[in-house]
Amino acid sequence: MNRRLPPIPELGVASMVLTIVSTIYLATYIPKHPPLGPAVGLMVASGVLLLANLVVLSRAREFAWGTFFTVARWTLLAYAVIAGMLEFVFLYDHTRGGVLVLMTLSLVSFAVNVPVLLAFGVARYQAAD
Amino acid sequence: MATATTAAPAQAPPLRLSVPDSIVPLKALPLVVAVIGGLIASIATNSIWALNFYHVAGGGIWTALDLFLGLVLGPIMGRLSPPARAELSSRLMPALLVIFPTVVTMTLGSGFQLARYFGFLNTSYDRHGYVVASFIVVGIMATIAIGILEPANLAVLFEMRKPQPNFELIGKLMRRFIYTAGITGVMQIATLIIMTRLPTP
Numbered sequence: 001m002n003r004r005l006p007p008i009p010e011l012g013v014a015s016m017v018l019t020i021v022s023t024i025y026l027a028t029y030i031p032k033h034p035p036l037g038p039a040v041g042l043m044v045a046s047g048v049l050l051l052a053n054l055v056v057l058s059r060a061r062e063f064a065w066g067t068f069f070t071v072a073r074w075t076l077l078a079y080a081v082i083a084g085m086l087e088f089v090f091l092y093d094h095t096r097g098g099v100l101v102l103m104t105l106s107l108v109s110f111a112v113n114v115p116v117l118l119a120f121g122v123a124r125y126q127a128a129d
Numbered sequence: 130m131a132t133a134t135t136a137a138p139a140q141a142p143p144l145r146l147s148v149p150d151s152i153v154p155l156k157a158l159p160l161v162v163a164v165i166g167g168l169i170a171s172i173a174t175n176s177i178w179a180l181n182f183y184h185v186a187g188g189g190i191w192t193a194l195d196l197f198l199g200l201v202l203g204p205i206m207g208r209l210s211p212p213a214r215a216e217l218s219s220r221l222m223p224a225l226l227v228i229f230p231t232v233v234t235m236t237l238g239s240g241f242q243l244a245r246y247f248g249f250l251n252t253s254y255d256r257h258g259y260v261v262a263s264f265i266v267v268g269i270m271a272t273i274a275i276g277i278l279e280p281a282n283l284a285v286l287f288e289m290r291k292p293q294p295n296f297e298l299i300g301k302l303m304r305r306f307i308y309t310a311g312i313t314g315v316m317q318i319a320t321l322i323i324m325t326r327l328p329t330p
Contacts, residue, residue, distance in 0.1 A: 012276065013272060013276040016272055016275065016276065017268075020268040023268075024261070024264045024265060024268055027250070027264055028252070028257075028261045030251065030252070031250075032252060071283065113275075117275055118275075118280050120280070121281065121283060121284055122280065122283045122284045122287050124284075125284050125287070125288060125302075126287065
């Protein structure tokens with residue numbers, strides 16, 4: 001189990017932190033419309049880290065892909081449902097425009113990052129396929 | 130007595146862990162559905178009593194559980210033998226996999242709705258800074274929970290299901306789980322300080 005694996009948790013947590021900071025920034029302005037620049041910058045950085053994480057992960061050798069996908073599949077389902085409910089709440093509360101786009105992107109980041117973190121956290125300790 | 134001192138020590142039987150049928154304890158799911166259903170109903174009806182109940186009960190259980198794990202059970206587990214630690218983990222971790230997400234959802238869902246209902250989210254609220262501070266504390270706790278706590282919890286459950294579990298790995302992951310639970314418990318104290326600065330209307 002001492003094989004060398006890419007820094008998936010570090011990249012995933014960094015992406016999550018940027019998403020959370022962006023969301024908190026937007027939430028602090030309720031009910032006013034915030035300047036979107038900082039939130040856009042944070043979400044772009046978060047998205048870049050998320051994509052980089054997926055690319056690095058896809059290149060991992062000697063990895064328990066079976067276990068990874070078993071965990072990721074169910075977690076993705078759960079978090080997609082949660083993200084869907086939150087998106088409904090945003091629409092129900094008449095969130096529109098740039099704020100809606102940013103909140104939707106933050107939900108996508110959340111729904112992809114969490115399954116990757118949980119599935120990698122389990123699969124890294126399993127024997128490689 | 131002589132026989133006791135001269136006899137070869139008996140071979141300890143191999144440790145058999147209490148292996149759950151599934152990673153997620155399915156029997157607990159109806160209770161989770163009932164709790165979350167009640168939360169959704171309380172949000173939809175804006176029942177102040179129910180929202181307060183969910184927020185206080187959920188927050189109390191969450192805080193107490195975090196502090197108990199980190200400050201009481203953690204040091205005790207550190208002194209147990211690896212098989213004893215693994216045996217305790219095999220019974221504790223499946224329950225925590227269900228309890229933690231449920232109490233967190235109870236607390237945060239009801240808390241956000243209370244803040245929204247009473248206008249605490251508005252920038253015009255004179256103690257808005259405290260609300261933003263609570264967002265930041267929750268954000269840090271969420272990062273710790275998603276990045277460290279839950280992966281360790283799941284990894285322990287998967288390891289226990291192996292024919293030959295690695296007790297050393299289980300012990301390492303459990304320490305990580307218990308001590309990060311303690312850190313979030315201490316952060317809960319910060320949340321309690323913030324919450325008690327927000328007056329009840």
